Amino acid sequence: MTELTTKITNLLGVRYPIIQAGMVWVSGWRLASAVSEAGGFGVIGSGSMEPGFLAKQIEKTRAATSRPFGVNVPVMHKNAADNIGVCLEKGVSAVFTSAGSPKVFTKRLKDAGIKVIHVVPSCALAKKVEAAGCDAVVAEGTEAGGHNGYEELTSVVLWPSVVDAVKIPVIAAGGVADGRTAAAALIMGAEGVQVGTRFALTRESSASHDYKKAAVASQEGQAPLYLRRFMPTRALANPYLERAIEAERRGASREELSQILGRGRARRGILDGDIQEGELEIGQVSGRINGIPAAAEVVQKMVDGILFAVRKLEHVTRDEAAQLNSNDKRPS
Ligand SMILES: Cc1cc2nc3c(=O)[nH]c(=O)nc-3n(C[C@H](O)[C@H](O)[C@H](O)COP(=O)(O)O)c2cc1C
Known part of the structure; x- marks a missing residue:
């Protein structure tokens, strides 16, 4: 147990509720293992991988870290079914499905004991994810990099709406890049954050x-x-x-x-x-990001930032309460 234990840290077996998003051409074994080693949850982005290549990436991640990690599989991708087969064969701990119906692969993965989390841009789709039997849902606001929902719902509107719409744990994505944005998501009821852009711009990202x-x-x-x-x-x-x-x-x-x-x-x-x-x-x-640090530094700074933001909030609230009290007691 840490101060940041949530339903998502329990579900994924990690220290911090910080998930590195699966990203085409960006999240191979180097990034995924660096994030998992740092206490977050690394995810290999299989959307740009052939099945044989994915299998090697999983093996390399496993050689680099003994901690849990996952794979993102965009459902409509031509290699999706074969890449799901690789995940089953290799026994990864969680699969993040996206870009398609949550019904397609969930049962097969869950029957094999793999956690399934699906990415959505709206409450309507979040309810379908819950109905499909997924373990959690990623609510991704339109700020997010890469492919997006037609609804164009912003994170600050989408996150609390999805939290209210479903009972499964919600992971917030879209615009989270530091401790205060992650803290905002947790305060709005998310149990974790999925971070793309910030990790795409780290040393271990395989982007050019x-x-x-x-x-x-x-x-x-x-x-x-x-x-x-x-x-x-x-x-x-x-x-x-x-x-x-x-x-x-x-x-x-x-x-x-x-x-x-x-x-x-x-x-x-x-x-x-x-x-x-x-x-x-x-x-x-990306307009707020101004450096290319190591992925572990991003994780640690985000953790420190979340704890700072939460303490600051408690402090302000206490200060305000004290202020109110002192006003009450002020003699007229
Ligand atoms: C370069 C890049 C590639 C991405 N590729 C994928 C992908 O293959 N599958 C997917 O589900 N999401 C993909 N995404 C979206 C991320 O998984 C994540 O949800 C999003 O980046 C979160 O918002 P943020 O960029 O504001 O952190 C990609 C994002 C970026 C920036």
Whole structure:
């Protein structure tokens, strides 16, 4: 037990309620094992992996840490069923499913004793996650990097709504990058946080250094949502993105937009570091991030920040109470 024990730390068997989000081209064994070693929960992002590659990533993570870690599987990805097979074979402790129905893989995974957590952008979908028998749900606000919900609900509206809508534990995602944002999520009733952008910009992230540098140099408002009508995605503004947004503004068809997107854009941006013409998936919070630390430093600072924020809140409340009391007692 630590001061930060929650239903999510108990569910995942970790020290801190801090989950490193599964991210394409970003979260391989290096990042996942570094976060798990630091007391958080590392997640391998299988959305960019072939099954054989995923199997090796799981083995390498296991060699680097004895602590629990998980795998993210986007349900609609072409390798999803095979990657779920790898998770079953290797016996990872939790699978985070996303981008698709929570019904598809939950029963198979749960029957094998694997925890299943599904990512949603709305209360309506959170209820379906609960009905599908998942152990927990990630409520991801529109601030988040990468693929997003059509609803465009902000974290501060979505998190407490999902907490009220379901009985399973809620993990808050979208804009969490430090202790105070994580504390805000916990205060709103979340039992943990899922952190993407902040971990994408760490030393152990497998994203290219140019992608990291561009994101760290970005300012507020430079990570817009685009492809809003058929695949809402949040990425860093660059010439490619501006072309696509311009096409959307003049009402381009789905076909034209998918032609502009082409194939392999995210890999080109995130992994290959083509800052001009790649798709640089990143969250709004990149505008607040100004360094590329080790992942363990992010975990430790977030823990310290949560504890500081909570103590500060208690302190302020006590101060205010004292103030009220002293007012009451003041002789007239
Ligand atoms: C570069 C990048 C790649 C991502 N890839 C995935 C993915 O493969 N699967 C997924 O479910 N979410 C993906 N996401 C979303 C994250 O899992 C996470 O929910 C989100 O980043 C949280 O918001 P934040 O970026 O504000 O921390 C990605 C996010 C980023 C920044």
